[in-house]
Amino acid sequence: MKPLIPTLTVSPPPFAHCGKTVKKRMRAILLAMLPAAALAVYHFGMDALRVMTLATATAVIAEFISDIVMGRTSQVDDMHAFTVGLGFAFLLPASAPWWLVVFGSTTSIVLGKMMFGGLGGSPLCAPLVGWAVCSLSWASHMDIDAAMLTSELNYPLSQLKHFGAQSIAGFSLNDLLVGRQLGGLGAIQTGALFIGGIFLTMRKHIKVAIPVGMLAGVLITAGIFHAADPQKYAPAMFHLLTGSIIFGAFFLATDSSSSPMRKIPALLYGLLAGVLVIIIRVYGVYPDGVPYAILLANLTSPLLDRIKPKPFGRN
Amino acid sequence: MKLFESIVREGPLTVIPEPENVRVPLSCHRPEIKCGQRIARGIHIGGGHYVPISGTVTEVHPTYVCIRADETSQPTPKELNRLSGEALQTALNEMGANIPLGSVQTLIVNGVEPDPGVTAFSHMLNEFSQIIQLGISTAQSLLAPSRTVLALENGAPQTIEGCESVFIESGYPNGLDPLVAKAVTGKENPDDAVVLSVGQLFEIGIIMDAGLPCDKTVVTCNDTDFVVTVGTSVGEVLKAANQTVNDGDAVVLGGLMRGQAAHSLLQGVSKDTYGLFIVPKGQYPPVEDSPCIGCGECISVCPARIDPATISGYAEFRMYEKCRMHGIDACMECGMCGFFCISRRPLLQYIRLAKQHLTQADVCDPIDKGEG
Ligand code: SF4
Ligand code: SF4
Numbered sequence: 265m266k267p268l269i270p271t272l273t274v275s276p277p278p279f280a281h282c283g284k285t286v287k288k289r290m291r292a293i294l295l296a297m298l299p300a301a302a303l304a305v306y307h308f309g310m311d312a313l314r315v316m317t318l319a320t321a322t323a324v325i326a327e328f329i330s331d332i333v334m335g336r337t338s339q340v341d342d343m344h345a346f347t348v349g350l351g352f353a354f355l356l357p358a359s360a361p362w363w364l365v366v367f368g369s370t371t372s373i374v375l376g377k378m379m380f381g382g383l384g385g386s387p388l389c390a391p392l393v394g395w396a397v398c399s400l401s402w403a404s405h406m407d408i409d410a411a412m413l414t415s416e417l418n419y420p421l422s423q424l425k426h427f428g429a430q431s432i433a434g435f436s437l438n439d440l441l442v443g444r445q446l447g448g449l450g451a452i453q454t455g456a457l458f459i460g461g462i463f464l465t466m467r468k469h470i471k472v473a474i475p476v477g478m479l480a481g482v483l484i485t486a487g488i489f490h491a492a493d494p495q496k497y498a499p500a501m502f503h504l505l506t507g508s509i510i511f512g513a514f515f516l517a518t519d520s521s522s523s524p525m526r527k528i529p530a531l532l533y534g535l536l537a538g539v540l541v542i543i544i545r546v547y548g549v550y551p552d553g554v555p556y557a558i559l560l561a562n563l564t565s566p567l568l569d570r571i572k573p574k575p576f577g578r579n
Numbered sequence: 580m581k582l583f584e585s586i587v588r589e590g591p592l593t594v595i596p597e598p599e600n601v602r603v604p605l606s607c608h609r610p611e612i613k614c615g616q617r618i619a620r621g622i623h624i625g626g627g628h629y630v631p632i633s634g635t636v637t638e639v640h641p642t643y644v645c646i647r648a649d650e651t652s653q654p655t656p657k658e659l660n661r662l663s664g665e666a667l668q669t670a671l672n673e674m675g676a677n678i679p680l681g682s683v684q685t686l687i688v689n690g691v692e693p694d695p696g697v698t699a700f701s702h703m704l705n706e707f708s709q710i711i712q713l714g715i716s717t718a719q720s721l722l723a724p725s726r727t728v729l730a731l732e733n734g735a736p737q738t739i740e741g742c743e744s745v746f747i748e749s750g751y752p753n754g755l756d757p758l759v760a761k762a763v764t765g766k767e768n769p770d771d772a773v774v775l776s777v778g779q780l781f782e783i784g785i786i787m788d789a790g791l792p793c794d795k796t797v798v799t800c801n802d803t804d805f806v807v808t809v810g811t812s813v814g815e816v817l818k819a820a821n822q823t824v825n826d827g828d829a830v831v832l833g834g835l836m837r838g839q840a841a842h843s844l845l846q847g848v849s850k851d852t853y854g855l856f857i858v859p860k861g862q863y864p865p866v867e868d869s870p871c872i873g874c875g876e877c878i879s880v881c882p883a884r885i886d887p888a889t890i891s892g893y894a895e896f897r898m899y900e901k902c903r904m905h906g907i908d909a910c911m912e913c914g915m916c917g918f919f920c921i922s923r924r925p926l927l928q929y930i931r932l933a934k935q936h937l938t939q940a941d942v943c944d945p946i947d948k949g950e951g
């Protein structure tokens with residue numbers, strides 16, 4: 265039989281597409297993280313570069329091996345593993361030993377992503393899974409203060425935890441914005457991350473309701489505590505610019521598979537995460553409450569997603 | 580492609596002359612006609628398809644019938660002017676008009692373009708206003724509405740005598756019938772309103788005028804609007820529009836959001852075709868059988884307020900009853916979800932598959948209801 269000339273492609277509609285793909289989204293997220301990564305290298309030097317390179321390389325390789333073990337076509341070229349690795353590195357102290365980086369990054373990918381069937385399946389934000397496992401297993405290596413003894417910078421959140429609100433007077437908001445503080449090597453570059461987050465929001469790569477909800481939750485809760493007793497509790501802006509709140513709000517909480525899909529649930533989820541951060545910071549043992557706050561909020565997202573409107577014409 | 584672009588095209592329509600050979604598309608059934616038979620314009624082939632030109636049948640196939648034009652058989656027009664009420668309605672529907680029964684409060688003339696990039700409807704309103712007017716008055720006499728509304732995209736200049744104009748926010752999918760009905764009446768799926776598109780009214784107008792089923796349609800192709808005889812091959816329209824097709828391209832009848840892909844350039848245009856588009860190979864990222872990443876893009880654009888991500892997931896696992904629980908019936912098949920899915924999942928395909936299984940399950944009950 266003679267083939268039809270020309271041979272046409274046949275498919276169901278729609279025949280057009282907006283052009284946004286997973287790969288492009290991941291590329292945008294990496295671009296948004298780039299300024300923070302650069303500042304991290306500026307502040308912590310080769311140490312930071314070492315941790316970031318090791319974490320991303322491990323994540324990519326771990327995903328590739330998982331794909332082989334699971335017997336499926338690898339989608340590692342969508343760069344999600346790369347963002348997970350970098351996200352995990354951002355939460356580590358710059359002095360983290362190599363085995364901790366490798367272990368945590370692998371755990372992030374294997375436990376936080378591939379176990380659930382790959383991208384889209386995980387109910388938890390992947391880098392936080394790796395972080396949680398490491399900080400439970402090797403608390404002293406993950407502890408920012410202990411790990412960064414040699415640095416002349418200070419960890420504002422542990423100062424706050426151990427020496428009270430007076431001790432943080434030495435931190436100016438400007439210092440905090442440009443990352444002149446200790447914490448997760450990338451997560452504390454708050455100014456740079458904020459710019460990256462705005463970029464992602466404007467490009468509609470993340471649901472704006474999540475960072476808005478989370479930042480509002482932090483500001484309101486911290487504001488209430490501070491208003492109740494300014495001597496004892498730090499001001500809201502201090503909280504906002506320390507630890508990984510900005511990073512969490514724009515880059516971790518917005519992880520697509522572990523956050524709610526509709527607007528109102530997303531806003532509530534953000535609020536919940538924000539409120540939890542401050543509660544953990546005030547009452548918990550962890551100086552920075554962000555990772556656990558987001559992991560807890562992750563767990564509520566299937567529940568929150570049940571808040572939905574009636575389908576068209578069913579009122 | 581832009582979803583929110585308003586395009587204005589004016590000036591006379593380009594008429595493509597009646598072709599020598601037509602290929603009338605059928606909906607997969609074997610018609611009662613034979614090769615070599617002489618056949619007149621207006622004869623019902625089956626499934627709501629009619630002979631667009633008089634001639635000789637040259638090929639019969641479950642999906643099409645080919646006819647070569649000649650003058651040997653004469654059509655017999657019906658005298659529709661003498662009929663009224665139910666008799667008129669039956670006569671019209673027998674010629675493919677599809678007017679619903681009964682009387683309604685509001686008759687909505689949907690003049691919003693049905694798909695992005697299409698300008699056929701507003702062009703018809705300009706150039707065929709008399710025929711459309713005839714269609715409207717016929718529909719008015721049958722449906723006895725107390726209010727007739729012409730729905731137009733924001734800023735469109737057209738008016739129709741006796742119709743109140745209502746402007747619809749521009750941008751796809753606001754021009755879909757259910758959304759227009761909501762914009763006009765304020766209710767979702769109102770029972771006392773009927774929406775007829777400009778294309779449908781044009782068809783009714785032609786039937787009333789000629790006493791024969793509609794044999795023409797207006798098709799937007801390459802920035803021009805053509806008057807095309809039903810059954811004209813896609814290739815001929817594309818040639819008139821100076822378009823070339825290469826291997827691997829998709830040729831779309833209708834619009835890019837809701838249309839249907841042509842399988843060959845010989846395929847004929849049907850009476851509901853309002854556009855003809857070429858999608859060059861590789862212009863858009865390929866559709867993949869990839870998992871949903873839960874980004875929620877599809878949900879936020881769905882005009883039916885349902886969750887295409889979850890529904891398509893259930894459809895993948897043949898859990899069709901679950902799809903029903905998640906409101907699949909509300910889907911308007913607008914294609915927005917597939918357009919925005921960053922995973923490039925064939926969402927509308929999954930939805931159609933589930934819908935088809937559900938309809939089948941309803942018809943012949945205890946059989947396959949999926950595993951849900
Ligand atoms: S096609 Fe998709 S976006 Fe459109 S109504 Fe159906 S589910 Fe919603
Ligand atoms: S747009 Fe695609 S990937 Fe995103 S939630 Fe919908 S189906 Fe999933």
